[in-house]
Amino acid sequence: MAVPKKKTSKSKRDMRKAHWKRKARLEAEKALSLGKSVLTGRSGSFVYPSDEEEEDDEE
Template sequence: MAVPKKRTSMSKKRIHKNIWKRKGWRAALKAFALAKSLSTGNSKSFFVRQLNNQTLE
């Protein structure tokens, strides 16, 4: 028979929530750093194929 779990304390809930938020913050920071390095052309680990900008007339 299914038994309900014990209630999680407020402090544990807050700790778990902060860890979850911190993971998202780190991922966003890494993504922003990668985008910044790609836009400036200083990326050493990510290769972008350059396309020739030609106007079709």
């Protein structure tokens, strides 16, 4: 017969949720930072085709 699981304490639940939110916030900050560096042209770790290369390929 099925036995109910023990209830998770509020503190454990809150810690888990805070950890998840912290990870999401850090990833969002990284993405924003990368986006800013790409827009300013200072990105060294992100490789993408530039408009000039695309125009050269079409000719």
